[in-house]
Amino acid sequence: MSLAEAPAAPPVPAPAPVAWLRLLRSELRLVLGRRRNQVLLAGLALVPVLLGTVLALTRDSALSGQGPSFVGQVTGNGLFLVVAALFLCLPFLLPLCIGIASGDAVAGEAGAGTLRYLLVVPVPRTRLLTVKAVAALVFAACAVLAVAVTGLVVGALYFGLHDVTLLSGSTVPVGEGVLRVAGIVAYVALSLTGLVAVGLFFSTLTEVPVGAMAATVVVAIVSTVLDSLPQVSAIHPGLLTHHWFDFAEFLRVQVDYGVLGQGLAVQAAWVALFGSLAWARFTTADITS
Amino acid sequence: MTSPAEVPGTGGADDGLAVRTAGLTKRFRSGQVAVDGVDLRVPRGAVYGFLGPNGSGKTTTIRMLLGLARPTGGRAWLLGAAMPDEATRVLPRVGALVEGPAFHPYLSGRANLARLDAGDATADPRTARRRAEAALDRVGLGAAAAKPYRQYSLGMKQRLGLAAALLQPRDLLVLDEPTNGLDPQGTREVRHLVRELADAGTTVLVSSHLLAEIEQVCTHVGIMSRGHLLLQGERAALTERGAARLVVTTRATQVTAAVEVLAGVGLTEVAPPDGIPHPARVDGPVRITAALGPTPPEKVSAALVHAGIDLLGLEVVRPNLEQLFVELTGEGFDVAR
Numbered sequence: 001m002s003l004a005e006a007p008a009a010p011p012v013p014a015p016a017p018v019a020w021l022r023l024l025r026s027e028l029r030l031v032l033g034r035r036r037n038q039v040l041l042a043g044l045a046l047v048p049v050l051l052g053t054v055l056a057l058t059r060d061s062a063l064s065g066q067g068p069s070f071v072g073q074v075t076g077n078g079l080f081l082v083v084a085a086l087f088l089c090l091p092f093l094l095p096l097c098i099g100i101a102s103g104d105a106v107a108g109e110a111g112a113g114t115l116r117y118l119l120v121v122p123v124p125r126t127r128l129l130t131v132k133a134v135a136a137l138v139f140a141a142c143a144v145l146a147v148a149v150t151g152l153v154v155g156a157l158y159f160g161l162h163d164v165t166l167l168s169g170s171t172v173p174v175g176e177g178v179l180r181v182a183g184i185v186a187y188v189a190l191s192l193t194g195l196v197a198v199g200l201f202f203s204t205l206t207e208v209p210v211g212a213m214a215a216t217v218v219v220a221i222v223s224t225v226l227d228s229l230p231q232v233s234a235i236h237p238g239l240l241t242h243h244w245f246d247f248a249e250f251l252r253v254q255v256d257y258g259v260l261g262q263g264l265a266v267q268a269a270w271v272a273l274f275g276s277l278a279w280a281r282f283t284t285a286d287i288t289s
Numbered sequence: 290m291t292s293p294a295e296v297p298g299t300g301g302a303d304d305g306l307a308v309r310t311a312g313l314t315k316r317f318r319s320g321q322v323a324v325d326g327v328d329l330r331v332p333r334g335a336v337y338g339f340l341g342p343n344g345s346g347k348t349t350t351i352r353m354l355l356g357l358a359r360p361t362g363g364r365a366w367l368l369g370a371a372m373p374d375e376a377t378r379v380l381p382r383v384g385a386l387v388e389g390p391a392f393h394p395y396l397s398g399r400a401n402l403a404r405l406d407a408g409d410a411t412a413d414p415r416t417a418r419r420r421a422e423a424a425l426d427r428v429g430l431g432a433a434a435a436k437p438y439r440q441y442s443l444g445m446k447q448r449l450g451l452a453a454a455l456l457q458p459r460d461l462l463v464l465d466e467p468t469n470g471l472d473p474q475g476t477r478e479v480r481h482l483v484r485e486l487a488d489a490g491t492t493v494l495v496s497s498h499l500l501a502e503i504e505q506v507c508t509h510v511g512i513m514s515r516g517h518l519l520l521q522g523e524r525a526a527l528t529e530r531g532a533a534r535l536v537v538t539t540r541a542t543q544v545t546a547a548v549e550v551l552a553g554v555g556l557t558e559v560a561p562p563d564g565i566p567h568p569a570r571v572d573g574p575v576r577i578t579a580a581l582g583p584t585p586p587e588k589v590s591a592a593l594v595h596a597g598i599d600l601l602g603l604e605v606v607r608p609n610l611e612q613l614f615v616e617l618t619g620e621g622f623d624v625a626r
């Protein structure tokens with residue numbers, strides 16, 4: 001073989017969006033096909049099942065005095081089981097699941113050594129990071145949906161779906177109620193995007209996935225703690241978790257989209273900041289694992 | 290005929306070299322200089338044995354070649370393309386095994402290959418399955434394709450790593466310690482595979498800390514020690530360079546006379562056998578060694594015969610690479626840093 005012939009026709013790459021989608025499909029299969037992640041989703045789905053069962057069996061409003069009013073309303077309207085279950089999962093279980101999935105995204109591949117093989121395929125680093133980010137976001141959405149959909153099904157079976165009594169006491173028809181609850185689900189899912197970005201950034205820092213997962217969960221917890229300290233009220237509006245429970249806005253007669261927008265803007269800021277940090281780190285890091 | 294300049298990724302820097310580095314250096318944050326001013330030259334079509342003891346900087350060099358780590362000094366080109374800047378363009382033509390295989394433990398061998406193929410923008414998804422099967426068959430993993438990776442033996446893992454490197458036709462293969470964890474039979478198979486690929490025109494850069502395992506398939510050799518490339522070139526030429534020794538076999542009774550003759554024709558380090566031969570074998574064969582130096586061996590044999598010494602055997606022994614390494618560094622090849 002002569003030297004001039006040696007370089008065969010250079011392989012033609014598929015257009016970037018096509019290549020990106022093919023990798024995303026593979027990534028989603030990996031993330032959603034993984035036993036551990038399926039167990040996490042199943043665990044989340046169990047929350048509304050347990051909550052609904054307990055309430056159905058006791059048929060009393062023991063919880064009505066304690067939690068926000070919608071927990072007490074569950075037995076009267078299955079739709080509220082969705083809201084109550086999300087309310088229960090939001091402080092810890094959802095951040096835990098998201099911390100695990102997003103903290104694992106890059107660090108898991110680094111720890112297993114598969115990262116170096118993806119990069120020499122070659123998968124451009126920016127493409128890999130964006131695919132990892134989208135897959136982590138999809139998992140976060142699945143986590144929220146696991147709670148919401150089982151909540152809806154279990155609530156409908158146990159308690160039926162009825163017209164919705166809002167916080168003020170006025171009632172809207174069941175159709176509008178479903179839309180409002182869908183709004184809550186969407187808002188909760190979007191509220192978790194900042195945490196996904198934080199987890200992704202931590203994930204680029206280490207080859208020990210458990211470290212990135214734990215750090216992500218700790219961020220959510222610390223944020224909640226800070227949010228409860230009046231001494232640092234100045235920073236409250238910017239905290240990752242400060243606006244998480246603003247979803248209750250959907251249960252007011254007049255939904256104040258300003259409040260919701262503010263919550264989403266804070267998430268967008270966290271996504272932009274930690275997304276950029278993750279990108280800056282990952283595109284320059286030496287892969288030594 | 291395509292001139293190299295017209296092929297993207299093989300621009301002006303292409304001088305018939307599949308791998309070239311200039312002053313390639315890696316200083317880790319710890320301050321350790323793992324690779325120090327390495328100038329690799331791997332000709333196209335070569336099987337280049339990248340040899341050196343554990344810790345000599347082979348893997349670190351390979352990481353920089355493949356764009357996984359950034360050099361702190363110097364530059365590197367693969368198939369004429371500057372790394373890491375042109376990685377996306379050139380790496381599809383490069384298959385690599387770096388510091389052992391690594392795959393998702395709970396996915397099958399086949400699914401792991403599909404995963405890597407999904408990342409390759411130049412790979413045709415319609416042929417993915419067929420190419421994966423072909424690569425698995427080629428490394429003898431066809432029967433274990435559906436097994437989860439975590440159930441693979443070390444040898445099977447190594448083979449899957451090779452299969453991944455062979456998913457696409459490659460112009461260059463960079464194989465870091467491909468025989469690690471393989472039994473002698475597996476090692477032979479890897480050598481056979483390397484030879485086969487080289488025969489088909491693929492350039493192979495293969496690293497090993499076990500000289501003997503890989504030495505025989507190499508057309509070229511580069512030897513690393515403590516981050517430095519001690520020497521490189523055609524294997525045959527390198528071993529020529531080593532100091533040859535002469536081994537003369539004669540009768541025990543003639544040892545003293547033979548030693549005198551050898552010293553007389555200008556040989557140095559003449560070493561007669563230790564001790565006195567057993568009385569019963571007092572006339573048995575005895576081997577004397579000496580550094581050959583510039584003296585032609587036929588002159589030695591003539592002088593011995595002329596002195597009336599029974600020449601039972603005469604052999605010129607060239608050092609192998611391992612001995613050459615020891616000669617150059619004064620260290621054993623198996624010392625880790």
Ligand SMILES: Nc1ncnc2c1ncn2[C@@H]1O[C@H](COP(=O)(O)OP(=O)(O)O)[C@@H](O)[C@H]1O
Nearest residue numbers: 288317319323342343344345346347348349350
């Ligand atoms: N990420 C790292 N940080 C610091 N030192 C490293 C790192 N990776 C390798 N080294 C050191 O660099 C030297 C060369 O290592 P390596 O390239 O793996 O050698 P080889 O592959 O020849 O066995 C070793 O002394 C090793 O300890």
Ligand SMILES: [Mg+2]
Nearest residue numbers: 347348388466
């Ligand atoms: Mg090594």
